[in-house]
Amino acid sequence: MSAEPSVPTAEAAPINGLPLWEAAARYCAKRLVKEHQAAFDNYRSFLIGGSELELPRMRGPGNLTLMSLLVSREVFVAAARRHSRALADLETDFRRHIAAGTVSVWGVQVEPTLDRHRTRLSWDWGDALEFDWENNAVVFGKHRFASISCAIGPGRSALAPASAAVAKRSPGRPTWPIAELIEIARGRQRQRPAQVEARELLAIFRKRHPDLTPPAEDSIKIKLGKIYRAAKQAGEQA
Structure with a gap:
C-alpha cells in the first residue's frame, strides 16, 4: 500500500455534471439540505448589508436598551452557530458520498501547479476534501481544483436524489485518512495504553502531511483495533 493517496484520474467529465453546491443539494440527505436552508435563512435575516460583523437588525421602537441589544446579539450568535452546524453536517454527508464512490467529482487543478485538463478526483480523497x-x-x-463538476458515481443507475442513508463503503477498501494510518501502523509494535499509541500515530501522520487536517486523537484510539488488524493483513499479503 502506498503512503500517498490515489492521484486524480484523467477522465472526461460528464456533460450533465452539476456544480458543487447544486450537487450537494441534490445528492445529500434531504433532511440535512432542508435544515441547512432553514438555518441559513434564519442566519441571513440578522445580517445588515450582508456582513455578519454588523449589529443584528432590530425590529421595534428606537432607543434600544443595553439589555435588548445583548439579547439580540445572543440570538444572532445562536443563529450563526446553528448555520455553522448545519453546513458542517451537510459537508460531512457529501464527503461520505464522494468517499463511497456514489458521487464523482471532476475539476481542473489550479494549485500548486496549473493543469489545463479536467480530471476526476480520487474517491480516497473524499473524507479529507474541503x-x-x-x-x-x-x-x-x-x-486546489476549480470549475468543479459532479455526477452520480458507479453503482447509481439514475440521476436521482440521494437517500438519507449513506451508501456503505466497499469491504476491504479503507478510505483516507484510515488508509494512511494503516500504512503508518505497518511494521510498528502497538504501544500500551491505547492513548499513547494513538498519539504516536497522530504525530507521524502530522509529520507526513503537515498541510492536511489530521484525524482526532480519540478517533484514532477508538479505531486502533481496526487499524492494526488491517495493517497485519496488509503485511501478510505483501
Whole structure:
C-alpha cells in the first residue's frame, strides 16, 4: 500500500455534471439540505448589508436598551452557530458520498501547479476534501481544483436524489485518512495504553502531511483495533 493517496484520474467529465453546491443539494440527505436552508435563512435575516460583523437588525421602537441589544446579539450568535452546524453536517454527508464512490467529482487543478485538463478526483480523497462553495472549488492539502463538476458515481443507475442513508463503503477498501494510518501502523509494535499509541500515530501522520487536517486523537484510539488488524493483513499479503 502506498503512503500517498490515489492521484486524480484523467477522465472526461460528464456533460450533465452539476456544480458543487447544486450537487450537494441534490445528492445529500434531504433532511440535512432542508435544515441547512432553514438555518441559513434564519442566519441571513440578522445580517445588515450582508456582513455578519454588523449589529443584528432590530425590529421595534428606537432607543434600544443595553439589555435588548445583548439579547439580540445572543440570538444572532445562536443563529450563526446553528448555520455553522448545519453546513458542517451537510459537508460531512457529501464527503461520505464522494468517499463511497456514489458521487464523482471532476475539476481542473489550479494549485500548486496549473493543469489545463479536467480530471476526476480520487474517491480516497473524499473524507479529507474541503469545499469552497462560493467559488465552486475543492481543496485537498496543497491541491486546489476549480470549475468543479459532479455526477452520480458507479453503482447509481439514475440521476436521482440521494437517500438519507449513506451508501456503505466497499469491504476491504479503507478510505483516507484510515488508509494512511494503516500504512503508518505497518511494521510498528502497538504501544500500551491505547492513548499513547494513538498519539504516536497522530504525530507521524502530522509529520507526513503537515498541510492536511489530521484525524482526532480519540478517533484514532477508538479505531486502533481496526487499524492494526488491517495493517497485519496488509503485511501478510505483501
